[in-house]
Amino acid sequence: MGPVCRMASFFIRAFDIPMALNIFLGRPRARSETPVNQRVVTPGMWQRINAERWSVDRLLLHFGIERAPVPVEQLATELGVRLERVTGADWDGMVDSRESPPIISINADRSRTRQRFSIAHELGHLLLHDPGQRFRDNFSSMGLDLREIQANQFAAKLLMPSWMVNAYARVGARLTALAGLFDVSPQAMRIRLEQLGYNVT
Numbered sequence: 001m002g003p004v005c006r007m008a009s010f011f012i013r014a015f016d017i018p019m020a021l022n023i024f025l026g027r028p029r030a031r032s033e034t035p036v037n038q039r040v041v042t043p044g045m046w047q048r049i050n051a052e053r054w055s056v057d058r059l060l061l062h063f064g065i066e067r068a069p070v071p072v073e074q075l076a077t078e079l080g081v082r083l084e085r086v087t088g089a090d091w092d093g094m095v096d097s098r099e100s101p102p103i104i105s106i107n108a109d110r111s112r113t114r115q116r117f118s119i120a121h122e123l124g125h126l127l128l129h130d131p132g133q134r135f136r137d138n139f140s141s142m143g144l145d146l147r148e149i150q151a152n153q154f155a156a157k158l159l160m161p162s163w164m165v166n167a168y169a170r171v172g173a174r175l176t177a178l179a180g181l182f183d184v185s186p187q188a189m190r191i192r193l194e195q196l197g198y199n200v201t
């Protein structure tokens, strides 16, 4: 390579040609930074999980949750959710992601296992569905809305992850003992075991 070629390749490497052309022609440089007023507020953990469509297993792995019962209330707090308990309500749970931080409200008159399922279900709405919405749930009169089915599936997977159930479920294991271990209702445990292919008698 002769001296002229070396010189040319040096200039090509050293200069951004379009930028040099813009300077030469007197054009303003393109803005590479987002203007301050258009920056998105630093996302909370729940927003990141929602945006990245994390699986339940990734969520459990991230928070180091390895054994039953899944600490769903603590998980909600760590995700940056405000958890409220109300009495005298005619619904089971509510989530409002229009608020910052988002609020999950739980009917404190329900059983502990129902409350845990409600928190998991509302987390499902928060992590699976578009932010900026409000859901109010009454499990005794739940329809066949796809988002409700998804939130229920999320709750079942979160409270009873397949790998965790497989680790505990043994031939002859009693349904009530497993439900107690996972801190869920026997009914929820039965549905989950059947989903995972166990023969529940």
Ligand SMILES: [Zn+2]
Residues within 6 Å of the ligand: 121, 125, 135, 136, 137, 147, 148, 151
């Ligand atoms: Zn719901």
